[in-house]
Amino acid sequence: MRLRTLVRAAAGAALAATLALFTAPTGQAAPAAEPASDGVGTAASGTINVFPPIQGASTWDRFGLTPPASHHRVFSNWGYLNDWSVDIYRNPGAAVVSPFGTTTSAGHPVSVTVVTVRAGCATGNLADGGYLIGLEAKDTTTGEVIGRADVMHVDNKPAGITVGATVGPWTKLGETGRFRYSSCYQVNGDSGAHIHLEVINRTRYSCYISRSAGTELNDLTVVGRVGTQNTGPQQAC
Numbered sequence: 001m002r003l004r005t006l007v008r009a010a011a012g013a014a015l016a017a018t019l020a021l022f023t024a025p026t027g028q029a030a031p032a033a034e035p036a037s038d039g040v041g042t043a044a045s046g047t048i049n050v051f052p053p054i055q056g057a058s059t060w061d062r063f064g065l066t067p068p069a070s071h072h073r074v075f076s077n078w079g080y081l082n083d084w085s086v087d088i089y090r091n092p093g094a095a096v097v098s099p100f101g102t103t104t105s106a107g108h109p110v111s112v113t114v115v116t117v118r119a120g121c122a123t124g125n126l127a128d129g130g131y132l133i134g135l136e137a138k139d140t141t142t143g144e145v146i147g148r149a150d151v152m153h154v155d156n157k158p159a160g161i162t163v164g165a166t167v168g169p170w171t172k173l174g175e176t177g178r179f180r181y182s183s184c185y186q187v188n189g190d191s192g193a194h195i196h197l198e199v200i201n202r203t204r205y206s207c208y209i210s211r212s213a214g215t216e217l218n219d220l221t222v223v224g225r226v227g228t229q230n231t232g233p234q235q236a237c
Helices: 002-017
Strands: 048-050 058-060 084-089 110-119 131-139 145-155 174-176 194-201 205-208 224-230
Touching: 048 145, 084 205, 110 145, 145 224, 194 205, 194 224
Parallel strands: none
Antiparallel strands: 048 224, 058 084, 084 194, 110 131, 131 145, 145 174, 145 194, 205 224
């Protein structure tokens, strides 16, 4: 457990230095204006790597229907629609964890706080699609909030996962699950079970790592970054 945390931190610094939801109800989040942006760079605190929000093996966009370049963005933070989204697949019962790395590219420690806990579907019924858990990543050295991630379709949420809770990279947020077929969750089998991940920067835009549908992921696969200064939503890093 401790080794993976250290590797995640080291991977974040090294990478920076070398530089489904098949459908979702449109009523879950109101459309919002996009923040202004005038270039690509990095924030003062540096960037934070985004990893799969599932512990162990998982699959990126298993059926080729949810690529982040076009997959629907359902949720909003700070008055803006999230920057990008993707479905990451794993059969029911896998641990769901924070997708944020433990250090910024500048080497600063990162703290992650739960900012949202609610039923993810517009019906408000957990049976239709499980929990939405929103997480906020902050550079603890500068105090700067870098970004947020919304993790949707979480089952079996522990009682301790509440708004205001601080979570580490291995804190269990819940599990992947199967929910009843609904307008919010159109899945017919265990192979379709997934976590719908959405990511947003506090300022300007975050980015995703482009890869082919069906790519296998592991704990240390970087799937995106927050703190980048991309020029618009749904952009690759």
